[in-house]
Amino acid sequence: MNQSKEKSVSLAASAAWIMFAKLLAFAFNIALPFLLVRRLSQTSFGLYKQAFLVVSTSIAMLPMGFSMTAFFFLPRETEKKSAVVFNILLFNLAVSTLALLVLVFFPQMLANLLISDQVAAQDPQIRGQIVALAPLIGFVILTWLISAFLELIAVANQETKLASVFIILAQFTKAVLLLSAALVFGSVRSLLTAALIQGILQTAILCFYLQRCFPAFWRSFDWGVLKRQITYALPYGLSSLIWTLQTDIHSYFVSHNFGQAGFAIYAVGVFQLPLIGILTESAASVMIPRVSYLQSVDNKREIISLIAGAMRGLAIAFFPLYGVLLVMREEFIVALFTKTYITSVPIFLINLTLLPFSITLLDSIARAYIEIGRFITRMRVVFFVVLAAGLWLAVRSGDLRLVAATVIGVYITEHLLMLYKSSRVLGVERRDITLLKDVGKIALATIVASVITVFVRQLLLPYELKAMVLLILGGLVFGLFYLIAMLRLRVVTDLEWNQVYHKLERIRGKFPILQGSF
Numbered sequence: 001m002n003q004s005k006e007k008s009v010s011l012a013a014s015a016a017w018i019m020f021a022k023l024l025a026f027a028f029n030i031a032l033p034f035l036l037v038r039r040l041s042q043t044s045f046g047l048y049k050q051a052f053l054v055v056s057t058s059i060a061m062l063p064m065g066f067s068m069t070a071f072f073f074l075p076r077e078t079e080k081k082s083a084v085v086f087n088i089l090l091f092n093l094a095v096s097t098l099a100l101l102v103l104v105f106f107p108q109m110l111a112n113l114l115i116s117d118q119v120a121a122q123d124p125q126i127r128g129q130i131v132a133l134a135p136l137i138g139f140v141i142l143t144w145l146i147s148a149f150l151e152l153i154a155v156a157n158q159e160t161k162l163a164s165v166f167i168i169l170a171q172f173t174k175a176v177l178l179l180s181a182a183l184v185f186g187s188v189r190s191l192l193t194a195a196l197i198q199g200i201l202q203t204a205i206l207c208f209y210l211q212r213c214f215p216a217f218w219r220s221f222d223w224g225v226l227k228r229q230i231t232y233a234l235p236y237g238l239s240s241l242i243w244t245l246q247t248d249i250h251s252y253f254v255s256h257n258f259g260q261a262g263f264a265i266y267a268v269g270v271f272q273l274p275l276i277g278i279l280t281e282s283a284a285s286v287m288i289p290r291v292s293y294l295q296s297v298d299n300k301r302e303i304i305s306l307i308a309g310a311m312r313g314l315a316i317a318f319f320p321l322y323g324v325l326l327v328m329r330e331e332f333i334v335a336l337f338t339k340t341y342i343t344s345v346p347i348f349l350i351n352l353t354l355l356p357f358s359i360t361l362l363d364s365i366a367r368a369y370i371e372i373g374r375f376i377t378r379m380r381v382v383f384f385v386v387l388a389a390g391l392w393l394a395v396r397s398g399d400l401r402l403v404a405a406t407v408i409g410v411y412i413t414e415h416l417l418m419l420y421k422s423s424r425v426l427g428v429e430r431r432d433i434t435l436l437k438d439v440g441k442i443a444l445a446t447i448v449a450s451v452i453t454v455f456v457r458q459l460l461l462p463y464e465l466k467a468m469v470l471l472i473l474g475g476l477v478f479g480l481f482y483l484i485a486m487l488r489l490r491v492v493t494d495l496e497w498n499q500v501y502h503k504l505e506r507i508r509g510k511f512p513i514l515q516g517s518f
Contacts, residue, residue: 031175031179032175032178032179032182033268033271033336033337034336034337035179035182035183036048036182037268037337037338037340037341038338039182039183039186040186040188042260042261042264042265042340043259043260043261043264044187044188044260045260045264045267046255046259046260046261046262046263046264046267047129047130047133047188047260048188048191049263049264049267050114050130050255050260050263051130051133051137051188051191051192052195053248053251053252053255054110054114054137054141055137055140055141055144055195056248057244057248058096058099058141058145059141059144059145059148060240060244060247060248061240061241061244061245062092062095062096062098062099062141062145063091063092063095063145063148063237064095064233064234064237064238064240064241065233065236065237065239065240065241066088066091066092066229066230066233066237067088067092067148067149067152068152068233068236068288068367069084069088069229069232069233070084070085070088070152070153071152071288071289071292072232072292073225073228073229073232080220080222080225081214082214082215082216082217082219082220083220083221083222083225083226084225084229085153085210085214085217085220086214086217086218086220086221087221087222087225087226087229088149088153088229089146089149089210089217090221092145092146092148092149093146095145096141096142096145096146097142099138099141099142099145100135100138100139100141100142101138102138103134103135103137103138103141104134104135104138107130107131107132107134107135108127108131110130110131110134110137111127111128111130111131111134112127113252113256114130114252114255114256115127115130115255115256115259116256116257118257119256119257119258119259122259123259126259126260129188132189133188133189133192136189136192136193136196137192139196139199140192140195140196140199142199143196143198143199143200143202143203144195144198144199144202146199146203146206147170147199147202147203147205147206149206150166150170150202150205150206150209151166151170153206153209153210153213154166154209166205166209169205170198170202170205173198173201173202174195174198177194177195177197177198178191178194178195178198180194181193181194235370235373235374235377236366236367236373238377239366239373239376239377239380242377242380242381242384243380245384246380246383246384246387246410249384249387249388249391250387250391250403250404250406250407251263251266251267253391253392253394253395253403254266254395254400254403256395257395258395258400262400264341265341265343265344265347265400266344266347266400266403266404268333268337268341268344268347268348269344269345269346269347269348269350269351269400269404270347270348270351270404271336271337271348276318276354276355276358280314280358280361283310283313283314283361284361284363284364287306287307287310287361287364288363288364288367288368290306290364291303291306291307291364291365291367291368292364292367292368294306294368295368295369300426300427303365303368303426304426304428304432304435305435307360307361307364307365308432308435308436310359310361311359311360311361311436311439312436312438312439312442314358314359314361315359315438315439315442315443316442316491318355318356318358318359319355319356319359319442319443319445319446320442320445320446320449320478320479320482321355322352322355322356322446323446323447323449323450323453323478323482324449324450324453324474324475324478324479325348325352325355326349326352326450327450327453327454327457327474327478328453328457328470328471328474328475328478329345329348329349329352330342330345330467331467331468331470331471331474332348332471333345333348334467335466335467335468335470335471346400346401346404347400347401347404350401350404350405350408351404351408353408353412354408354411356443357411357412357415359439360415360419362376362415362418362419362422365422365425365426366418366422369422369425371425372418372421372422372425375418375421376418376421379414379417379418380414383410383413383414386410387406387407387410390406390409390410391403391406391407393406394406438491441486441489441490441491442486442491444485444489445482445485445486445489445491446482448481448482448485449477449478449479449481449482449485450478452477452478452481453474453477453478453481456473456474456477457470457474460473460474
């Protein structure tokens with residue numbers, strides 16, 4: 001029992017390190033879109049979003065989940081660690097080079113993908129801008145895809161704190177480079193150039209790290225290990241590929257049919273998603289190896305308990321975020337993106353519906369249980385077709401709200417089916433609902449704080465305060481009553497309070513000036 005608790009604490013600590021690093025990384029980069037909407041025209045901002053949409057889609061799709069094999073094989077292939085790492089590096093290099101060659105020699109393909117003939121007829125220059133940037137986009141994909149392995153390999157190698165340092169360092173340099181490019185040059189080409197420099201720097205750090213931890217790894221190619229990695233990665237890679245297509249296809253539909261200005265409005269409407277990804281990926285990165293181990297010893301009860309605990313942790317962050325953004329949605333968009341993007345508010349409202357469903361970490365279960373992974377793969381193929389058909393009809397209406405509603409509807413339906421299948425495989429029982437009692441309390445606290453914030457917002461509206469001032473006041477009111485409700489409902493345990501107290505004590509010990517402060 002004590003050993004189980006120690007592992008849970010260790011797991012939570014690892015997740016906390018990664019989450020802290022990614023939150024800090026998010027803070028470094030959060031200023032960029034706010035600066036760009038003020039520095040670039042709406043059309044140029046749309047072009048920027050198109051370019052980096054292609055980069056992010058490529059980085060998610062091209063590795064086919066192969067990099068994730070590090071989590072499975074490094075603990076098991078102890079004598080073949082260098083081969084595992086080198087195989088991943090070679091695979092990533094091959095697929096990213098292929099993408100580069102396509103964009104260098106066939107840039108018109110990218111322009112046709114992002115812009116329809118109807119949109120191009122209205123602005124003959126629009127495709128030419130994309131064609132001119134295509135090779136640079138290809139080089140960014142090459143360097144970013146290869147260097148993305150840096151964070152993964154550090155976590156897979158059980159160096160969580162070092163992975164946190166890598167994340168913070170990478171995002172800090174990325175923020176500095178991109179913000180400098182935005183301030184000094186204010187062009188999409190300069191932003192892509194800054195991104196390329198960032199990719200080169202991070203790739204150099206990756207090579208240094210691999211050489212330190214896996215000396216002479218480039219001499220360790222092993223065909224047998226590669227075949228085992230491919231066999232393991234293919235099912236998940238296919239599922240990941242379909243998931244990425246399903247996740248990004250709506251953006252390509254909007255870009256293709258609404259042009260750069262319309263895509264800029266839509267992109268602002270789905271702005272909050274990066275923070276969700278940061279938190280869920282942080283938790284998933286440490287959940288996957290733990291769930292995989294528990295599955296290997298057939299300990300389903302511990303998996304259920306582990307998932308419930310992770311849901312509680314994410315709910316503490318996601319539910320209040322959902323509540324405050326739901327109430328202050330207009331102020332949020334105007335304060336951060338100016339009144340130019342006020343038409344993004346309805347899209348933003350629809351997209352917020354994703355937040356409550358993001359607390360479940362089903363990917364860690366799918367990677368541990370082959371039957372769940374296969375079910376999800378088949379289901380995603382079906383839902384991808386459904387989504388594509390729905391988006392085709394939605395864009396014909398010319399209403400971006402309908403596009404967003406189609407995406408959300410398909411996602412929620414798919415998510416509920418995945419949740420049902422996972423619960424059946426794990427043998428979840430009715431009594432297990434008690435494991436989520438704190439999630440219910442957090443939801444109640446969020447509702448209470450939201451209702452009070454709505455009332456306060458209505459009182460403040462006649463004073464015609466600036467959007468940022470109103471957003472800050474609304475956030476403070478929400479935070480105060482959310483905290484009060486959480487305390488009254490006793491969501492935070494005595495053990496967690498003690499952990500906070502001990503951490504504060506450690507901070508006080510390191511800084512004598514704080515003696516007597518706590």
